Every structure is written in structure tokens, then in C-alpha cells.
Amino acid sequence: MYAEFKAIALCKELNLNKIGEHFGITRKFRWEDFLILKADNLQGIVNDAKNKFVYVFHFGSMVFINFQHHEIMDVVKYMKKLEPLISETDIFTYADDYKLEVNLEQPPAINNDYMIVGAQSDYQLEIVSTILAKSVSLDKNEIEVDTLLDRIENVVNNLNRGELGVSDEDLAKMLAKILNFKLNTISYIMLLDNPDITWTHEEAATLYERLSLLFELKERYEKIRHKTETLMDITEAFSNLVHAKRGTRLEWAIIILIVIEIILSLYEMFIH
Numbered sequence: 089m090y091a092e093f094k095a096i097a098l099c100k101e102l103n104l105n106k107i108g109e110h111f112g113i114t115r116k117f118r119w120e121d122f123l124i125l126k127a128d129n130l131q132g133i134v135n136d137a138k139n140k141f142v143y144v145f146h147f148g149s150m151v152f153i154n155f156q157h158h159e160i161m162d163v164v165k166y167m168k169k170l171e172p173l174i175s176e177t178d179i180f181t182y183a184d185d186y187k188l189e190v191n192l193e194q195p196p197a198i199n200n201d202y203m204i205v206g207a208q209s210d211y212q213l214e215i216v217s218t219i220l221a222k223s224v225s226l227d228k229n230e231i232e233v234d235t236l237l238d239r240i241e242n243v244v245n246n247l248n249r250g251e252l253g254v255s256d257e258d259l260a261k262m263l264a265k266i267l268n269f270k271l272n273t274i275s276y277i278m279l280l281d282n283p284d285i286t287w288t289h290e291e292a293a294t295l296y297e298r299l300s301l302l303f304e305l306k307e308r309y310e311k312i313r314h315k316t317e318t319l320m321d322i323t324e325a326f327s328n329l330v331h332a333k334r335g336t337r338l339e340w341a342i343i344i345l346i347v348i349e350i351i352l353s354l355y356e357m358f359i360h
Contacts, residue, residue, distance in 0.1 A: 089189070089190040089208065090187055090188060090189040090190065091153050091154055091187070091188040091208070091213065092153065092154055092155075092185070092186075092187050092188075093151055093152070093153055093184075093185065093186040093187070093188070093216055093217065093220055094151070094152045094153075094155060094160060094183065094184075094185055095149060095150070095151045095152075095183060095184045095185075095186075095217070095220035095221055095223065095224045096149065096150055096151075096152075096160070096164075096179055096180060096182065096183045096224060097148055097149050097181075097182035097183075097224040097225050097227065097228040098148050098149070098150060098164070098167075098174045098175070098179060099148040099171070099173045099174050099175065100147075100148050100173065100268075101146060101147060101148055101173070102144060102145065102146055102147075102148055102150075102171055102174075103146075103170075103171065104117040104121065104122070104123045104144060104146050105117050106170060106171075107123060107144060107167070107170055107171070108123050110170055111125060111129045112129075113129075117146070119146060120281060120283075120284065121146070122143055122144060122145050122146070122217075122218070122221075123143070123144040123145075124141060124142070124143055124144075125141065125142040125144065126140075126141055127139070127140060129142075130142070130163070133162055133163055133166050134155070134159045134162055134163065135159075139154050140152075140153060140154045140155055140159075141153040141154070141213065142155075142163060143213075143214070143217040143218075143221065145218075145221045145225075147221070147225050148225065148228075149220075149221035149222070149224055149225050150163075150164075150167075150221075151217040151220050151221050153213060153217070160179075161176075161179075164176060164179055181228075182224045182225075182227045182228040182231075183224060184220050184223055184224050184227075185201070186201065186202065186203070186216055186220055187201065187202040187203070188202070188203050188205065188208070188212060188213070188216060189202060189203070189204045189205070190204075190205055190206070190207060190208045191204050191205075191206075192206055198295075198298055198299065198302065199302070200302055200303070203216070209291075211285055211289055211291065211292040211295070212295065214283065214285060214292070215283065215285070215286075215292055215295045215296050215299065216299065218283050218296070219296070219299040219300065219303055219305070222303075222305055223303045223305065226305065226308050226309065226312070229312055230308065230311075230312060232265075233312055233315050233316060233319070234315075236262065236265055236266070236319060237315060237318075237319065239262070240262070240319060240322055240323075262319070262323050263320075263323050266316050266319045266320055266323065282296060283296065
């Protein structure tokens with residue numbers, strides 16, 4: 089017996105209350121909660137919903153358990169009707185796979201790609217899904233922050249040639265993206281917070297810690313944090329340069345106006 093996981097990062101944020109209400113789940117979801125869609129919720133979306141689960145996380149990730157490729161596509165298309173921000177193109181850009189196998193004949197094992205246990209428990213599905221969801225969201229943030237670093241590098245290269253080449257609007261957009269990275273990695277992904285079940289279930293806490301180490305969640309978060317801090321410092325330096333450049337232009341404009349005024353005064357003096 090085994091369970092196959094497929095985690096994908098779809099968008100920045102998913103409204104769990106809206107999705108849950110659509111499926112008849114009326115409880116209010118907190119930021120740290122997740123939504124589980126089971127067989128009865130999936131009827132009509134996939135042909136055979138038996139032994140299938142979908143874990144939906146507010147930070148834009150979904151984890152599919154025992155789904156085939158076309159069934160995942162069907163669920164994503166259905167979800168897009170509820171969440172327009174979901175993009176159907178390249179939905180597997182940020183994805184990860186995992187397998188949970190129940191086998192009494194083999195010793196227990198936990199690896200990057202699979203886990204072998206003697207007996208399956210519900211907490212295992214929850215913990216593995218949470219780890220995978222955070223991991224693919226980190227993948228998305230890592231790529232985006234590296235893309236922004238490349239853009240900043242081009243600006244620095246222009247600066248080496250004596251060209252600032254960046255406007256106030258561009259600086260504001262860069263700063264907004266950097267702040268979004270911070271918000272996504274800390275607030276949305278809740279990377280520094282353990283799931284609720286780990287506070288009451290010792291085995292769940294142990295599994296979460298082991299998988300967190302395997303997937304290097306904290307290390308990857310720290311790298312993103314350091315990169316965003318570097319981006320903030322560089323952006324602040326650019327902002328100071330832009331303001332200094334604007335101040336210099338303003339000073340020259342004032343000087344030119346004064347010179348023009350003096351010339352006009354002299355002209356009028358000689359004419360009269």
C-alpha cells in the first residue's frame with residue numbers, strides 16, 4: 089500500500105474560505121489552516137475519487153494524493169472557476185513528487201523522494217503535504233528573487249558605465265516585489281511555524297522536523313532572506329542616487345532661472 093504525492097505552486101494566495109464554502113465546508117479558516125478535499129468533495133470533478141485527497145494551502149500551493157496527471161489538470165481547471173488568479177499554463181513549473189509506502193517487510197526509512205513506514209496514519213499525509221507545499225512555494229520564491237537579482241545586476245552594470253537607467257516608478261516596483269518576497273516566505277508560507285498537530289502529536293512533530301531538515305526548508309528560507317536584504321540595500325542605494333540626481337537637476341534649474349533673471353534685468357537696464 090502506498091500514497092503518491094504531487095505538489096504544485098499555483099499562485100500567490102488561495103482563498104480557503106471561498107473554496108471551502110463552495111464545497112459545503114462552512115468553518116472559518118485561519119492563516120495557518122489548510123483545506124482538505126476528500127472523495128465526496130471530488131465527485132464530479134474526477135471520474136474515480138476513491139482514495140484521493142487534495143490539500144489546499146492559503147499560500148497558493150496544492151498537494152494531490154493518488155492523482156493522475158489528467159485528473160490534476162481537471163481539478164486545477166475547476167479551481168480556476170473559483171480562483172481566477174490561478175494560471176492553467178505551466179502549472180507544473182514549480183512541482184515536487186513524493187511517495188509514502190506502507191511495508192512491514194522493509195525497515196522504516198525517510199528520504200527526499202519516498203518514505204517507508206510500518207503503518208499509515210492520517211498525520212503522515214498532513215505532514216508530508218505541508219512540507220511539500222512549503223517546498224514548492226519556496227522554489228517559486230527562489231526563482232523569482234533570482235530573476236529580480238538579475239534585473240538589479242543589469243542596473244548595476246549600467247551604473248558602472250555612469251548611467252543610472254532606473255526611474256522612481258521602477259524602483260518602487262522593485263521594492264514592492266522585495267517586500268512581497270518577505271511577506272510570502274514568512275507570513276504566507278508560515279515557514280517558521282510548525283503545524284498545529286505537531287504540538288499535540290509527538291510522532292507528527294518528529295516527522296515534521298526530519299522532513300524539514302531533508303528538504304532544507306530553513307536553510308532555503310535563510311538564503312532567500314539574505315538575498316532580499318541585499319536587494320533592499322541595493323534598492324535603497326539606487327533610491328538615494330535618484331534623489332541626489334533629482335536634487336542636482338533642481339539646483340541647476342534654480343541656477344539657470346537666476347541667470348536668466350539677471351540677464352533680463354541687465355537687458356532692461358541697458359534698454360532704458
